[in-house]
Amino acid sequence: MTKTFTGSSSYVANEALLASVNAAVTLKRPLLVKGEPGTGKTLLASAVAESLDMPFIRWHVKSTTKAMDGLYTYDVVQRLNDSRFGDGDISDIRKYIKMGPVGEAFLSERQVVLLIDEIDKAEIEFPNDLLRELDEMAFYIPELSETVSAVHRPIIIITSNAERQLPDAFLRRCVFHFIDFPSEETMRKIVDVHHSDIDEEVLSAAMNRFYKVRRTRDLRKPPSTSELLDWLVVLAAAGVSADKIKVAFPFAGVLLKEENDLHKFNREVS
Amino acid sequence: MLEPLLYCLRSNGVNVGLNEWLAFQRGLKAGLASSTDSLFFLGRSLLVHTEADFDAYEKSFLMAFRDLEVSQTLIEDLARLLENPLDYEDGRAPGQHDFENLRELIEKFQKTLEEQNKRHRGGNRWVGTGGTSPWGSGGRSNTGLALGRGKGMGTGIRVPDSIDWGVYRQDQELRTRDIQITLKALRTLERSGPEVLDIDESISRTADQGGEIDLCFKQDRANKVRVVLLLDIGGSMTPYAQLVSQFFTAAGQTSAFKSLEVWHFHNCVYGTLYSDEDLWKRTDTETVLSGLTKSHRVIFVGDASMAPWELHSRWSKDALNGLGWLARFKKRCPKSIWLNPEPERYWDHPTIKAIHELFPMFPLNVKGLKRAIKELSGGY
Numbered sequence: 070m071t072k073t074f075t076g077s078s079s080y081v082a083n084e085a086l087l088a089s090v091n092a093a094v095t096l097k098r099p100l101l102v103k104g105e106p107g108t109g110k111t112l113l114a115s116a117v118a119e120s121l122d123m124p125f126i127r128w129h130v131k132s133t134t135k136a137m138d139g140l141y142t143y144d145v146v147q148r149l150n151d152s153r154f155g156d157g158d159i160s161d162i163r164k165y166i167k168m169g170p171v172g173e174a175f176l177s178e179r180q181v182v183l184l185i186d187e188i189d190k191a192e193i194e195f196p197n198d199l200l201r202e203l204d205e206m207a208f209y210i211p212e213l214s215e216t217v218s219a220v221h222r223p224i225i226i227i228t229s230n231a232e233r234q235l236p237d238a239f240l241r242r243c244v245f246h247f248i249d250f251p252s253e254e255t256m257r258k259i260v261d262v263h264h265s266d267i268d269e270e271v272l273s274a275a276m277n278r279f280y281k282v283r284r285t286r287d288l289r290k291p292p293s294t295s296e297l298l299d300w301l302v303v304l305a306a307a308g309v310s311a312d313k314i315k316v317a318f319p320f321a322g323v324l325l326k327e328e329n330d331l332h333k334f335n336r337e338v339s
Numbered sequence: 340m341l342e343p344l345l346y347c348l349r350s351n352g353v354n355v356g357l358n359e360w361l362a363f364q365r366g367l368k369a370g371l372a373s374s375t376d377s378l379f380f381l382g383r384s385l386l387v388h389t390e391a392d393f394d395a396y397e398k399s400f401l402m403a404f405r406d407l408e409v410s411q412t413l414i415e416d417l418a419r420l421l422e423n424p425l426d427y428e429d430g431r432a433p434g435q436h437d438f439e440n441l442r443e444l445i446e447k448f449q450k451t452l453e454e455q456n457k458r459h460r461g462g463n464r465w466v467g468t469g470g471t472s473p474w475g476s477g478g479r480s481n482t483g484l485a486l487g488r489g490k491g492m493g494t495g496i497r498v499p500d501s502i503d504w505g506v507y508r509q510d511q512e513l514r515t516r517d518i519q520i521t522l523k524a525l526r527t528l529e530r531s532g533p534e535v536l537d538i539d540e541s542i543s544r545t546a547d548q549g550g551e552i553d554l555c556f557k558q559d560r561a562n563k564v565r566v567v568l569l570l571d572i573g574g575s576m577t578p579y580a581q582l583v584s585q586f587f588t589a590a591g592q593t594s595a596f597k598s599l600e601v602w603h604f605h606n607c608v609y610g611t612l613y614s615d616e617d618l619w620k621r622t623d624t625e626t627v628l629s630g631l632t633k634s635h636r637v638i639f640v641g642d643a644s645m646a647p648w649e650l651h652s653r654w655s656k657d658a659l660n661g662l663g664w665l666a667r668f669k670k671r672c673p674k675s676i677w678l679n680p681e682p683e684r685y686w687d688h689p690t691i692k693a694i695h696e697l698f699p700m701f702p703l704n705v706k707g708l709k710r711a712i713k714e715l716s717g718g719y
Contacts, residue, residue, distance in 0.1 A: 070707060084376060085380045085383070088371070088377055088380035088384060089384040091371060091378065092366050092371055092384050092385060095365055095369045095371060096362055096365055096369070096385075098362065101388075103389075103390065111691060145542060145543055145546040146542055146546070148546065149542075149545065149546045149550060151644055152549070152550065176577055185541065200379075209568075210508055231520070236522070237388075240388035240389075241356055241359060241388070242358075243388070244384045244385055245383075245384055245385075245387060245388050245389070246384055247389075247390040247393065249390075305598070
């Protein structure tokens with residue numbers, strides 16, 4: 070093991086997280102990070118890249134993303150167009166093959182950190198379609214009759230919001246880490262990393278209010294870390310005093326995004 | 340030396356495979372576990388794949404390494420304590436547990452540890468912090484064991500994590516989101532409806548043929564599952580009102596069904612069903628039944644506990660008794676199930692038994708719901 074991840078200037082990591090990241094790096098397995106939205110799953114990957122001083126490649130998965138898209142795409146339409154209208158040489162298929170994020174990560178001259186973000190957004194078979202490629206660190210391009218193999222095995226970090234159950238075979242190959250919602254103490258550290266200049270009194274009042282909201286039952290969408298950080302910026306920008314936060318709930322809309330949740334608190338405060 | 344962990348995990352329902360176990364061994368060889376804490380975290384990240392099993396992992400870890408770390412210090416400590424109990428703590432009154440025998444105390448401790456299934460604070464029985472049980476940390480019982488940072492041995496087993504993972508267990512309470520995810524599994528997509536132009540396939544076929552246009556069509560995929568929810572309201576269901584309303588909300592928010600009908604009843608289904616929770620807006624059960632087909636999935640939610648006559652006798656105006664009405668639902672929609680918020684251990688109640696014979700019954704928790712959805716999926 071040459072380098073270890075120890076957290077970074079902009080990311081607060083606990084011991085469990087460090088253990089998981091270093092296990093993934095050492096054992097050459099993808100790291101699967103699961104947790105509520107807004108707990109810093111995506112940020113983690115860029116923090117790892119920064120800390121290990123490696124380039125960072127992000128593949129944002131959407132509901133329409135296919136596993137193939139990550140490897141490479143073959144632009145048939147462009148080639149057809151060129152063949153009809155005679156622009157350039159269409160005999161060179163290579164010109165129409167474009168590497169996806171996984172392909173790019175494989176071909177990179179330096180070892181990279183590859184983030185496969187929100188894997189659970191895609192179709193149910195998506196993770197399985199990637200199994201072989203991630204296991205063997207290579208894929209085949211039939212159009213070129215060529216195999217692309219990884220120059221350096223990338224450090225792969227995969228995030229999931231638990232929208233759907235991931236396949237067992239896939240889970241067995243990953244190092245698993247669950248980011249729980251930060252405790253008040255950890256949250257202080259996180260806030261400190263991002264906004265160290267906030268007035269102590271305002272911060273205490275805001276944190277109190279925030280955890281009170283989190284503890285409320287039946288919220289459709291409880292606010293997360295990223296919303297708290299946004300809210301603090303708004304409070305500071307508007308110059309809201311600590312006393313005001315104690316009696317009212319200014320800019321509630323930054324924390325609560327569901328109409329029903331907002332109503333609940335508006336009623337309570339007034 | 341680590342094998343006990345593997346078997347403890349498997350006996351606690353965490354199915355660790357050989358692949359993961361070997362990876363764990365490789366991790367140890369690579370020096371990733373330099374302390375108990377890092378061993379704990381390394382094992383958890385490699386052997387467990389879902390936060391639902393974190394609690395079981397914690398338990399297994401404690402069980403597996405209990406003998407390794409506790410026994411020696413524990414025995415020494417106890418011996419000293421029993422020799423001279425009054426020296427042990429500065430003159431406070433002894434706690435309520437006085438054990439004649441050292442062995443008895445150790446055995447009882449181990450037994451308690453096995454029985455205990457969650458982190459505990461206060462109280463007089465379990466291992467945990469505070470309280471008057473003879474074991475734990477910071478408690479008031481004078482004749483006992485102190486674990487963790489408490490007075491006494493100080494090197495007892497403990498887990499380095501301060502989070503109560505019990506809340507993520509799947510056999511305990513339900514959260515709206517869990518319900519939604521589980522219900523989604525019920526959707527079955529089928530090709531139906533008018534054909535539309537498949538642009539991707541058309542382009543790729545056209546290209547394959549060197550520019551000869553070839554149009555392809557496909558049918559859209561649509562969800563065909565229709566769900567009928569029948570909820571028991573009031574009476575013995577009152578303690579579960581919150582749980583049922585959560586289930587109801589989750590089902591309503593799930594866009595996975597083609598249709599969702601919700602009806603309410605009290606105790607058992609008779610000739611009348613209600614479309615509101617206050618049992619005010621009435622509809623004949625007959626009408627509801629006539630709208631059902633074999634492809635409907637009927638989910639009853641209720642404790643199925645009532646006086647036997649409420650199930651077996653007829654109401655004056657009604658043609659059927661409660662069980663008869665339920666049987667008609669079953670006949671009309673073979674894919675019907677019953678979700679019961681009562682814990683499974685109370686299911687030997689006569690009316691629960693009678694209804695259980697008619698419908699597959701599942702407890703209203705994540706695991707039960709998953710089994711229920713499996714039962715409801717497929718077919719028709």
